[in-house]
Ligand SMILES: Nc1nc2c(ncn2[C@@H]2O[C@H](COP(=O)(O)OP(=O)(O)O)[C@@H](O)[C@H]2O)c(=O)[nH]1
């Protein structure tokens with residue numbers, strides 16, 4: 133019988149989920165797996181989808197709503213992958229501001245999926261720097277209600293995946309290991325770097341060897357959860373840019389650092405701002421801000437041409453209309469009269485109250 137493993141990789145905005153998905157997708161393909169990917173967002177035009185779809189990877193997108201509020205969309209995406217590529221493994225990335233996945237996704241999946249599917253433990257990725265903030269009991273650069281979501285994500289994890297260990301030293305790592313043992317004794321913890329690959333295989337092997345999943349259902353205050361999501365303005369946009377010869381790597385750097393500087397100066401917290409610039413030749417240029425200006429990261433070749441497609445996804449703690457005005461103004465300043473902008477997709481929103489299709493109050497034991 134053909135079997136498919138489903139591996140969900142959750143965690144807060146900017147934790148490194150997509151980078152990790154990309155890393156393990158390559159590993160699994162090298163091992164002979166057929167890999168399907170599922171991305172998820174509140175609106176279409178996703179940088180994650182474009183990023184993962186490079187290198188001929190099959191990506192299904194659930195956009196317009198999160199997995200938990202559009203459970204049938206998640207099932208359709210799994211079905212779609214099954215009918216197109218018959219994957220041996222599906223890697224799914226839920227929206228970074230979502231929590232309560234054990235109750236709203238794992239238990240219903242355990243109840244509804246037939247024996248041809250195996251569910252891996254719920255893996256929740258956290259950025260070491262945010263975990264250090266929690267350890268030091270420091271105010272994080274997140275609104276308290278958004279930090280509540282991050283806390284709940286860790287609480288419900290079967291596996292906690294501490295990412296970006298390339299940014300900390302051995303002593304800090306040992307401290308965080310002890311801290312998680314004390315605070316999250318029910319979860320298995322892994323330390324890795326999706327960027328360098330260190331530690332990735334150990335976690336992947338463990339995640340693919342187990343079907344012990346959705347073991348914890350946590351209490352979630354949906355008022356607080358809704359407020360935590362609503363503090364973030366959301367903007368997804370795709371534009372065609374055309375005009376004089378432009379260095380797109382430089383363009384990406386200046387666009388995001390300009391947005392970052394303005395947001396920092398206004399005291400606005402950034403959830404995640406990411407940009408994808410596709411030119412005629414691959415690979416594309418990808419740039420990310422996952423907090424203040426110093427988190428700016430630009431990847432991709434130096435490339436000069438007269439046209440590119442720009443996709444921008446921004447989540448920052450300000451009203452969507454203000455976020456939209458800021459992005460418009462920044463792009464206008466950057467493009468000036470040198471580049472024409474044609475809008476292909478433009479949506480800004482404030483996420484609504486989460487209303488999951490299902491919410492189980494007990495852990496399901498698959499029959
Ligand atoms: N230093 C470092 N940066 C990383 C690592 N993993 C991801 N990142 C960076 O973190 C940012 C957000 O990554 P992404 O995968 O898009 O996060 P997501 O929002 O959780 O999907 C990007 O700039 C990545 O390059 C890592 O292991 N180390």
Ligand SMILES: [Mg+2]
Nearest residue numbers: 149150180225
């Ligand atoms: Mg992502």
